[in-house]
Amino acid sequence: MTEQAMRPQFMGARVKRVEDPRLLTGQARFLDDIDVPGMLEVAFVRSPYPAARIMGIDTKAAKAAPGVRAVIAFEDCPVVLWQKDAYEVGQPVLAHGEVRYVGEPVVAIVAENRYVAEDAAELVTVHYEPLEPVLDMYRSIAENPRRVHENASNVFFYKKYTTKGFDEAFPAAAHHLQETFRTTRQTAVTLEPRGTAAMPDPASGRMTVYASTQSPHRIRGDLAELLGWPENQIRVIVPEVGGGFGMKANTYPEDVVVVWAAHQLRKPVKWVSDRTESLLTDVHARDDIHEVEVAFEDDGRIIAIKDHLMADGGAYPAYPFSGAVGETSLASRVLPGPYQIPYIETEIHCTYSNKTPLGAYRGVWGPIASFVQEGIVDRVARAVGRDPAEVRRINMIRPDQFPFRNAAGMVYDPGSYGESMEEALGLIGYDTFRTRQTELRKEGIYRGIGISVFVEPTAMASSEAGSVGYESVFIRVEPTGKVTAAFGLGPTGQGHETTMAQLIADQVGVNVEDVVILHGDTDSAPFGGGTGGSRSGPIGGGAALVAGREMRQRLVKLAAHLLEAAEEDIELGNGQAWVAGVPDRAMTIQQLAEIAYTHVKRIPAGMPIGLELVARYQPERSVSFSNGTHVAEVDVDIRTGMVQVLNYVVVNDCGRLINPLIVEGQIYGGVAQGIGSAFLESLRYDEDGQLTTTSLMDYLLPEATDVPRMMTKHLVTPSAGEGGIKGMGEGSLIGAPAALVNAVSDALEPFGVMVNRLPVTAEDIRQWILA
Amino acid sequence: MEITCEVNGQPVTVEVEPHWLLADVLRNQLGLTGLHLGCEYGVCGACTVLMDGEPVRSCLSFASQVAGHQITTVEGLAVDGKLNRVQTAFINHHALQCGFCTPGFLVTGTYLLQQGKLLNREEIREALSGNLCRCTGYQQIVDAVEEAVNQQSANAVECE
Numbered sequence: 001m002t003e004q005a006m007r008p009q010f011m012g013a014r015v016k017r018v019e020d021p022r023l024l025t026g027q028a029r030f031l032d033d034i035d036v037p038g039m040l041e042v043a044f045v046r047s048p049y050p051a052a053r054i055m056g057i058d059t060k061a062a063k064a065a066p067g068v069r070a071v072i073a074f075e076d077c078p079v080v081l082w083q084k085d086a087y088e089v090g091q092p093v094l095a096h097g098e099v100r101y102v103g104e105p106v107v108a109i110v111a112e113n114r115y116v117a118e119d120a121a122e123l124v125t126v127h128y129e130p131l132e133p134v135l136d137m138y139r140s141i142a143e144n145p146r147r148v149h150e151n152a153s154n155v156f157f158y159k160k161y162t163t164k165g166f167d168e169a170f171p172a173a174a175h176h177l178q179e180t181f182r183t184t185r186q187t188a189v190t191l192e193p194r195g196t197a198a199m200p201d202p203a204s205g206r207m208t209v210y211a212s213t214q215s216p217h218r219i220r221g222d223l224a225e226l227l228g229w230p231e232n233q234i235r236v237i238v239p240e241v242g243g244g245f246g247m248k249a250n251t252y253p254e255d256v257v258v259v260w261a262a263h264q265l266r267k268p269v270k271w272v273s274d275r276t277e278s279l280l281t282d283v284h285a286r287d288d289i290h291e292v293e294v295a296f297e298d299d300g301r302i303i304a305i306k307d308h309l310m311a312d313g314g315a316y317p318a319y320p321f322s323g324a325v326g327e328t329s330l331a332s333r334v335l336p337g338p339y340q341i342p343y344i345e346t347e348i349h350c351t352y353s354n355k356t357p358l359g360a361y362r363g364v365w366g367p368i369a370s371f372v373q374e375g376i377v378d379r380v381a382r383a384v385g386r387d388p389a390e391v392r393r394i395n396m397i398r399p400d401q402f403p404f405r406n407a408a409g410m411v412y413d414p415g416s417y418g419e420s421m422e423e424a425l426g427l428i429g430y431d432t433f434r435t436r437q438t439e440l441r442k443e444g445i446y447r448g449i450g451i452s453v454f455v456e457p458t459a460m461a462s463s464e465a466g467s468v469g470y471e472s473v474f475i476r477v478e479p480t481g482k483v484t485a486a487f488g489l490g491p492t493g494q495g496h497e498t499t500m501a502q503l504i505a506d507q508v509g510v511n512v513e514d515v516v517i518l519h520g521d522t523d524s525a526p527f528g529g530g531t532g533g534s535r536s537g538p539i540g541g542g543a544a545l546v547a548g549r550e551m552r553q554r555l556v557k558l559a560a561h562l563l564e565a566a567e568e569d570i571e572l573g574n575g576q577a578w579v580a581g582v583p584d585r586a587m588t589i590q591q592l593a594e595i596a597y598t599h600v601k602r603i604p605a606g607m608p609i610g611l612e613l614v615a616r617y618q619p620e621r622s623v624s625f626s627n628g629t630h631v632a633e634v635d636v637d638i639r640t641g642m643v644q645v646l647n648y649v650v651v652n653d654c655g656r657l658i659n660p661l662i663v664e665g666q667i668y669g670g671v672a673q674g675i676g677s678a679f680l681e682s683l684r685y686d687e688d689g690q691l692t693t694t695s696l697m698d699y700l701l702p703e704a705t706d707v708p709r710m711m712t713k714h715l716v717t718p719s720a721g722e723g724g725i726k727g728m729g730e731g732s733l734i735g736a737p738a739a740l741v742n743a744v745s746d747a748l749e750p751f752g753v754m755v756n757r758l759p760v761t762a763e764d765i766r767q768w769i770l771a
Numbered sequence: 772m773e774i775t776c777e778v779n780g781q782p783v784t785v786e787v788e789p790h791w792l793l794a795d796v797l798r799n800q801l802g803l804t805g806l807h808l809g810c811e812y813g814v815c816g817a818c819t820v821l822m823d824g825e826p827v828r829s830c831l832s833f834a835s836q837v838a839g840h841q842i843t844t845v846e847g848l849a850v851d852g853k854l855n856r857v858q859t860a861f862i863n864h865h866a867l868q869c870g871f872c873t874p875g876f877l878v879t880g881t882y883l884l885q886q887g888k889l890l891n892r893e894e895i896r897e898a899l900s901g902n903l904c905r906c907t908g909y910q911q912i913v914d915a916v917e918e919a920v921n922q923q924s925a926n927a928v929e930c931e
Contacts, residue, residue, distance in 0.1 A: 026805015242871025493869025
């Protein structure tokens, strides 16, 4: 491993966030706070049908309404979000000839303000001829009742994989079981809805785009390509972003229309989604079916898994990637989880339907695959009559097996799989739980424990958010000795301004408050992939370490020259450089910086003027696996079907921690989303293809009273990458749903219940108990 | 129509249309963009402000309804440029991530603080259950409010 700063003072410390003061006083600027004189606002006319031909659009009345500046249809703005090398179809930014999901944008109204725009949207008449919608995955695979896109098969992604030897091993095992696991559509629901604002820059004539996105350079590249403009004519600025969770990693139709309108009208234009639009049109996720067969031995050893994975990708591939492909293909490769299951066979069908496009939501494949994998283990345990923890021990990958190549060919770097489980079981008091459980059942209380041991692929060389496997940092020690560093990341609440400053401060030898982190402006930031796929910590943080180290080397060289000492004798810290053992022979970093910029004759020969550089970091490994164990303890009220989460333990291993305070915040938040995923959140379509959950009164998010106090513990198995850092943004949501529903299955063991769906509702539980 | 009210301790007179929402007038006419619109129908709580000391949803109130009343927004919570107890506790406990919902929690938390009662964690969770947060899982928010409210109450008891 590469040598870190001599005395890491900030990495690993519970440093309070530099972002907080502006957010706590109402001073932060989110997208809807962007306002400039003359700014126009957009409202969209959206499809009320899941499938229909557009027979005509009458915009006369809307155009004539006072305050309306433009009414835009596809003919005006003929742009298609189409990744042609990957998919046969793309989504027109405004519907073209046909609508394919409820909520699809059809016409855009640009007006003096949102009130006027929305009123004018009511005046647009679209004549539709309804078509029979495609709503069922199984039927869609068979091209029934019809094709969603006339010229493309409903199956837009197919893949099959078999481990060598599977065909012999599967039938040879002593026992077999089958299950179908179903996840219902969910979505990220960032508290800040999506939005975009665009304005021609009066000075340069370029287009400035404010985007609520996770990936500033990606959206700039997308806009340049789609609109046919040179990239350097677009400046993307990402303001404060109120949550992303993968959902803000895409480029959406509305983004393009807003930028196009600003360009045409030469006026600033803004659109901010309302909550109904969000639930209808933010990418959905988790619409998957896994038909699983498992082969296992008497002692619970799992020999082979066969899985038919299906995902409903919605009407179009979200741009530039379909969540259906992401959810299934990675699930198929990480399905064995932390277990040494030698054989696997997977077959994947991703299909089109007349529903909202499927994209990313935190964890993407992970919450689904963990739910399937941990559901399999619990079923095997019940089938052989052994304790679920014991069956996990029998199958767990041992420390001496790393690096471990799983049955699908994924290579895991070292982790603390078994250790994390034992720690978590200890924290929740598993040893005595079964006795307590038996006693409580006599009183009519159905209490259960669910275990979920997860692996989390992080720092992937190419994640869904970033098309690149590296991150870049531009770092400058200012003439005053303060440090400015710019990143291509797109934080949405993760606190990068704090964590990246911690890493750089240690390297450069200054205090964390002397480092300013910039991000989200393509004019100042070097090219980067953005935030997503749990890559910002390990890859962005890795780049921060490399940039900081290179700057450190430059400062050391300069200090050695000026202090007439050997470079290896120079130490940096607290804003000072000094000769080791001779603290009097010292200079401040401010003095060094002043010389580097203004007294350049004193710089040693061959050293560049100034203190600025760009560093890039791409991990050598294509992926680094974090891991951990969640254990949930729940009570199920068998009269009402209501579940109460009583205790919750997370033992997490994401390598070296940059800031435990922030890591724990990510864990708590992910578990809460897991409670939503397990029990509350469900986007439901009726038999006509209408989404019936279009408000937060129908799509339920966990409230403070739904979430228990959680207990966390950190284990540290460093990665081989810079700083030993692994990613961790998604692991908590990957692990949680499986732990929660397994706890319900455990509580309801006397009724023979094994949960096979996400979410599981009170109604489901009542039906199972009555059956 | 013209309305006069007090916003963050200052008298304000503003010309509004009868159908304009309080949230929009505070944000657009008065430039107080600290309150946020997360749902526009009173579920998420990000737009919460105090009206005469009581929390209200500014997305469900018309601006015309606040004539003659006192409004406090997140911008008005700090006293003499110093963060109040709830705001400070939010930093110490890392009770915010993206910060979009935070103004609503701070306003609700400050209301609890002003009630001057000792609250246990369950009571705090119940009191905060009208504010949604998608990032934090509430744990550090409850920790922060617990510290702020109970420190204040403990101090008040000592003073007596």
